[in-house]
Amino acid sequence: MSVFAQFAVNGIVAGSVYALIALGFALIFTASRVFHFAHGGVYTFSAFAGYTAFVTFHLGLVAGFIAAVVVAVLLGVLTNVLLYEPMRAGGVSPFVAMISSFGVLIVITNVTAMIWGSNPVVLSPGGQTTVHHFGPIYTTNSQLLIVLLTGALAALLWLFFRHMRLGIAIRALGNDAELAEVVGMPAQLLRNIGFAVGSALAGVSAILIGLNVGIIDSNMGMDVILMATVAMIIGGLGNVGAAAGGGFVLGLIQNLAIWKIESKWQMAISFAILILVLLFRPSGLFGQGQRSAGS
Amino acid sequence: MSKAGRASGEPILRVEALAKSFGGLRAVNDLSFEVKPGTITSLIGGNGAGKTTAFNLITGYLAPDAGAIHFRGRRVDGLAPHQVARAGIARGFQELRLFNRLSARDNIETAVPHQQGEGLLRALLGGPKLKAERAATAARASALLDELTLAGQAEALAERLSYGQQKLVALGRLIAAHGELLLLDEPTSGLSPAMAEGFGARARALAQAGKTILLIEHNVEIVMRLSDWIVVMHQGGKIAEGPPSTVRADTAVMHAYLGLS
Amino acid sequence: MEYFIYLGTLISIYATLAISLNLLIGFTGLISIAQAAIYGVGAYVAALLALNATNDLVLSFLLAAAVGVAVSLVIALPSLRLRNEYFLIAALGFQSIIFSLFMNLEVTGGASGLYGIPHPALFGPTLRTSGEKFVLALSLAAICYLLARRITNAPFGRLLRAVREDDTAVASLGKSVFRIKLTIFVVSAVFAAAAGTIYVYSLSAIDPVAFGLDESVFIMTLVIIGGTGSLNGSVLAAALLILLPESFKFLAIPEAIAPQLRQVFYGLLLVGFTRFRRQGLIGEYRDVLQ
Numbered sequence: 072m073s074v075f076a077q078f079a080v081n082g083i084v085a086g087s088v089y090a091l092i093a094l095g096f097a098l099i100f101t102a103s104r105v106f107h108f109a110h111g112g113v114y115t116f117s118a119f120a121g122y123t124a125f126v127t128f129h130l131g132l133v134a135g136f137i138a139a140v141v142v143a144v145l146l147g148v149l150t151n152v153l154l155y156e157p158m159r160a161g162g163v164s165p166f167v168a169m170i171s172s173f174g175v176l177i178v179i180t181n182v183t184a185m186i187w188g189s190n191p192v193v194l195s196p197g198g199q200t201t202v203h204h205f206g207p208i209y210t211t212n213s214q215l216l217i218v219l220l221t222g223a224l225a226a227l228l229w230l231f232f233r234h235m236r237l238g239i240a241i242r243a244l245g246n247d248a249e250l251a252e253v254v255g256m257p258a259q260l261l262r263n264i265g266f267a268v269g270s271a272l273a274g275v276s277a278i279l280i281g282l283n284v285g286i287i288d289s290n291m292g293m294d295v296i297l298m299a300t301v302a303m304i305i306g307g308l309g310n311v312g313a314a315a316g317g318g319f320v321l322g323l324i325q326n327l328a329i330w331k332i333e334s335k336w337q338m339a340i341s342f343a344i345l346i347l348v349l350l351f352r353p354s355g356l357f358g359q360g361q362r363s364a365g366s
Numbered sequence: 367m368s369k370a371g372r373a374s375g376e377p378i379l380r381v382e383a384l385a386k387s388f389g390g391l392r393a394v395n396d397l398s399f400e401v402k403p404g405t406i407t408s409l410i411g412g413n414g415a416g417k418t419t420a421f422n423l424i425t426g427y428l429a430p431d432a433g434a435i436h437f438r439g440r441r442v443d444g445l446a447p448h449q450v451a452r453a454g455i456a457r458g459f460q461e462l463r464l465f466n467r468l469s470a471r472d473n474i475e476t477a478v479p480h481q482q483g484e485g486l487l488r489a490l491l492g493g494p495k496l497k498a499e500r501a502a503t504a505a506r507a508s509a510l511l512d513e514l515t516l517a518g519q520a521e522a523l524a525e526r527l528s529y530g531q532q533k534l535v536a537l538g539r540l541i542a543a544h545g546e547l548l549l550l551d552e553p554t555s556g557l558s559p560a561m562a563e564g565f566g567a568r569a570r571a572l573a574q575a576g577k578t579i580l581l582i583e584h585n586v587e588i589v590m591r592l593s594d595w596i597v598v599m600h601q602g603g604k605i606a607e608g609p610p611s612t613v614r615a616d617t618a619v620m621h622a623y624l625g626l627s
Numbered sequence: 628m629e630y631f632i633y634l635g636t637l638i639s640i641y642a643t644l645a646i647s648l649n650l651l652i653g654f655t656g657l658i659s660i661a662q663a664a665i666y667g668v669g670a671y672v673a674a675l676l677a678l679n680a681t682n683d684l685v686l687s688f689l690l691a692a693a694v695g696v697a698v699s700l701v702i703a704l705p706s707l708r709l710r711n712e713y714f715l716i717a718a719l720g721f722q723s724i725i726f727s728l729f730m731n732l733e734v735t736g737g738a739s740g741l742y743g744i745p746h747p748a749l750f751g752p753t754l755r756t757s758g759e760k761f762v763l764a765l766s767l768a769a770i771c772y773l774l775a776r777r778i779t780n781a782p783f784g785r786l787l788r789a790v791r792e793d794d795t796a797v798a799s800l801g802k803s804v805f806r807i808k809l810t811i812f813v814v815s816a817v818f819a820a821a822a823g824t825i826y827v828y829s830l831s832a833i834d835p836v837a838f839g840l841d842e843s844v845f846i847m848t849l850v851i852i853g854g855t856g857s858l859n860g861s862v863l864a865a866a867l868l869i870l871l872p873e874s875f876k877f878l879a880i881p882e883a884i885a886p887q888l889r890q891v892f893y894g895l896l897l898v899g900f901t902r903f904r905r906q907g908l909i910g911e912y913r914d915v916l917q
Contacts, residue, residue: 106712154902166658166711167901170851173844174897181887181894189887293840297723300716339727342720349717350705425799451801459799465792468785475782476789477800483782484802486810490777500782543800 077208078330079323084214086322087221088280090315092295093302094224095272097314099147100303101232101245102265105165108172109150111296112179113270117143118277118287119187122194125278139274147270148263150175156259159248176293184289191288194281213283220279224272225315232311241265242310301345307358316357376439378403378547378578379455384423384433384443393419395602397433401547401595406569406579408589411599417582418460420599421549425457426450437547452479456545460552460582462536466525470516470535473524474507477542510538530561537568548572550581554588566592590614632761636829638869639764640822643771645849645861647818652847653855653910654779655811656791658711660843661702661718662819664725667838669695669820670827671729674741677827684747684754684763687824695820696813698725703812707805722843729835742832757829764825768862771818775858778814787811788856841890848897854910863908868893 092114099107120142125135154175155168203210231238244251244261252258281287298321299314306317324344325337332340348355377400386394394416401407409417422428424435426447435443442450451457465473481503482488483496511520514534519527524535533553540548553569554562562585569579569592583589589596589610596613598606606616644666651657669691676687706717729735736742746753747763754760778784786807789797794804827833849868853860872889880888900907 106716154898158902163905164711166715167905169712169715170658170847171898171901174848174894174901177841177844177894178891178898181890184887185884185891188883297719297840300719304716335731336727339724339731342723342727345720346705346717346724349709349713349720353709353713427795446803447795447798448801448803451799457799459796463793463796463799465789465796467792468788472785472788476785476797479801481782484786486778486783486814489781489783490774492777492781496781503782539796539800 073208075330078326080208080210081329082323082326083319084210084218084322085326086319087218088276088283088318089298089302089321090225090318091217091221091276091279092273092299093306093314093318094221094228094311095269095276096296096299097303097306097308097311098228098272099265099269100308101311102241102262102269103151103155103165104245104248105155106169106172106300107147107150107155107266107269108169108296108300109175109179110147110269110273110299111292111294112176112183113143113146113150113292114273114277114295115183115287115289115292116146116179117270117274118194118281118291119183119192119289121274121278121281122187122192122287126192126194136275136278139278140271141274143270143274143277144267146179147266147273151263151266156262176296180289180293187289189289191286193285194278194287195285211283213279217279217283220275221315221318225312228315229310229312237261237264298341301341304345305348305356307355309354309358313355313357317355320356375402377401377436378438379424379580380436381420381424382434382436384420384435385431386419386423386428387431392602394423394430397599397602397604399597399604399607401578401580403546403578404573404576405594406573406581406592407595407597408593409580409582409597409599410584410586410589414601415599416602417599418551419602421457421551421582424450425455425549451543451545454546455549456540456543456547457549458536458540458551458553460555462532464524464532464535464539467523469521470524470527470531470538471504471507471511471520473535474510474538474542475503477539478503478506479544506542510542514538529556530558533557533561533565537565541572545577547578547580550579550583552582552584554583554585562588629757632757634869634873636757636761636764636825638866639761639768640825640829641846641849641869642768642862642865643818643822643825644846645853645865646768646771646775646858647815647822648846649850649853649855649858649861650775650779650787650811650818651815652850653857654784654787654791655808657808657811658715658847659702659718659815660715660840660847661722661725662815662846663838663840663842664702664722665695665699665816665819666823666826666842666846667725667729667835668698669823670833670838671735671741671823672820673824673827674744674833675734677744677747678741682745682748682753684749684824684828687747687828688821691820691824692817695816695823699812699816700809703809707808719840722840726835726839729838735835736833738835740833740835744827744831744833746831747828754828760825760829764829767821767825771821772858772862775814775818779858783810844897845893848893850907851905852896852900852907854907857907857909860907860909868896 096107096110099110117139121135121139124130124138125132154171158168232242240256241261244256244258248258302317302321303314305320307313321341325341328337328340379401382398384394384397397420409420411417419428423430426445426449430443434441437453437455442453465476481499483499488496511517516531516534519531524532527535554565557565566588573579593610596607596610597604598613606613644662648662651659672691672694673687676690702718702721706714709717730738746755754763786802790804790807798804849864850861852868853864872892875885875888
């Protein structure tokens with residue numbers, strides 16, 4: 072029983088990690104309707120920016136976070152302004168933008184590897200920090216922080232999108248960009264805000280997760296963005312909260328899979344769930360069915 | 367259509383107690399009507415009356431919640447769209463749905479049924495059989511293009527044609543598809559009065575040649591002049607039907623057209 | 628000389644792969660990102676066959692194609708009902724699952740892959756030299772090109788393009804869109820699996836990393852840059868994208884970052900072309916991708 076509990080806790084922690092990233096990814100998707108796969112690149116690069124400030128130049132952890140967030144926001148907004156917005160203005164579908172996003176992901180990932188090497192790099196020299204015991208269950212400071220932060224952010228974003236004018240405006244924009252422009256919303260500005268906040272989230276999570284795991288490497292973004300996609304689809308595309316929910320479900324499933332089956336299959340199982348959801352419940356587990364995958 | 371069938375007045379299409387709801391909305395509600403072969407029947411009614419939904423149900427794009435659809439005596443509700451088309455119902459779309467980046471000729475040649483060259487095997491094997499078939503298809507398309515006064519635009523991409531020409535290509539596709547029953551959705555919308563006239567003449571000619579036409583149309587004049595029979599829909603159901611003279615005099619129809627529910 | 632043979636072989640394989648994906652993306656409008664998985668399936672089947680039973684080339688092709696087609700159908704059958712982005716995401720899912728299988732199954736050698744694969748035998752004599760294998764690769768590419776040309780010039784090709792334009796309208800003309808899409812999936816899989824067979828016999832080894840998502844994106848890049856709907860474009864793109872990074876060698880770029888620089892190059896091309904020239908080098912229509 073306690074083994075199960077430990078796996079469940081690990082699942083919640085892993086789920087929080089996915090939810091945290093899915094939140095940013097979903098926020099961007101809500102605002103722009105683009106699957107911004109380059110988000111994985113933003114995540115990776117900002118982690119290394121934080122590493123540079125925190126480890127290379129010994130400027131302290133806060134500087135690390137700031138560096139990560141600033142770099143992330145810059146990358147995210149630039150990608151939108153230089154790539155997606157012109158494509159949108161030219162009448163190109165979000166689908167083609169998604170393909171170009173793959174290109175950006177590949178460029179950023181490999182530039183990161185060129186600068187810092189493709190081997191993992193230690194972010195948290197002290198390794199895991201304080202370990203807490205809750206009965207037979209282990210957890211660390213950073214893990215607790217991740218779970219709490221994710222919960223807080225998810226709640227904040229839910230409030231934002233439901234009850235704050237800016238949030239409602241961004242949602243409306245995502246649902247019907249043409250109409251929103253007709254009504255006078257500064258569409259591009261709102262989308263850029265979406266990209267900025269979403270990317271900032273990526274920067275924060277990159278450092279947090281890097282601290283939790285201890286190391287970072289140039290491929291982390293690629294893996295993470297695939298999982299974020301799975302989380303978003305499992306949860307449901309309509310809203311950010313659903314994406315976070317999808318992240319939690321994914322974390323739990325993966326850890327239960329590790330418990331029962333070998334850990335090497337967790338990716339394959341995650342993608343199998345993705346496909347099953349796409350086929351049988353396209354609106355996602357928590358979605359409202361407004362934007363579903365089926366034809 | 368066998369001679370016996372036509373002589374006995376067997377309907378080529380029989381729609382029976384058709385119903386379809388979307389969520390709480392009853393788009394089609396206990397709709398029943400018949401279409402006689404070789405005639406031009408018009409389906410009219412205000413916006414939201416359920417006409418296009420009826421078309422979608424007849425052609426298999428939607429599955430009915432209740433009711434049946436008989437075509438030439440055979441049940442076709444429940445069939446997939448391409449199967450319904452194969453059975454002999456050629457369906458046109460309000461939004462045309464042309465193959466935009468294909469030429470006018472290619473649009474029409476694609477519609478010609480029973481082409482072995484459209485199967486992988488024949489495409490790979492090639493040979494004189496394929497050549498002969500392609501020549502025959504091309505000849506049919508050329509004849510049709512001539513008839514539709516599109517000969518000069520045969521190689522032009524469909525998306526480059528004028529709206530009127532595009533509508534002709536759409537009609538050409540339906541004719542090439544050799545359906546016995548042609549379903550046309552707003553065939554004269556966006557056309558000048560002269561072109562609408564031209565359409566009317568073509569429709570008449572098709573009917574003379576034995577085709578049956580069921581059309582959704584808002585142009586009252588065309589409807590009255592062209593139709594052998596009119597079915598009036600309102601809020602998903604049929605409120606009147608009959609030859610133009612009858613329908614014109616029917617006050618319920620007037621109400622429907624004035625938008626009073 | 629060896630160097631040019633090696634490049635030629637690589638170009639031939641990628642030209643074949645690009646053609647196989649172009650049939651899906653450019654002609655039919657099915658944007659699949661799982662092509663590397665099919666390529667890999669063909670490679671592993673040929674490798675396992677050669678290691679355990681026979682190195683006969685014809686049998687290798689046949690079995691690789693058969694399994695490749697089967698896997699392709701497993702992907703296609705459920706995914707065909709999804710539209711656009713979601714079809715691609717499903718394909719992404721399948722690509723990842725299959726890649727995971729390559730990396731984690733015992734029989735495929737796991738992350739280290741397979742090695743020591745014998746030379747192929749064609750109707751008897753064994754092809755040992757790289758020169759002979761290059762001729763093999765080139766012949767396959769030529770055959771695939773000619774077959775693809777034949778198919779796309781026939782009424783079948785016109786029907787594919789019609790499906791790409793508006794599959795609802797195709798159905799309304801009495802033609803089964805499902806059958807058409809399945810058929811082209813099968814053809815595409817045969818070509819991709821055949822390319823995998825050549826890959827295996829040329830390298831005599833398999834590294835599973837060669838069949839991951841990056842590779843699928845690369846093949847898609849080839850199709851887009853060459854021009855969706857243009858077979859010649861696919862061949863041209865394969866040649867350009869293999870040859871151009873080779874010129875980096877003459878720019879004194881440190882070995883350590885050469886592979887990454889190459890990827891950056893491909894990524895930039897993909898971004899550049901999707902942003903500025905969606906019709907690719909030789910393609911006709913700007914917007915085939917949508």
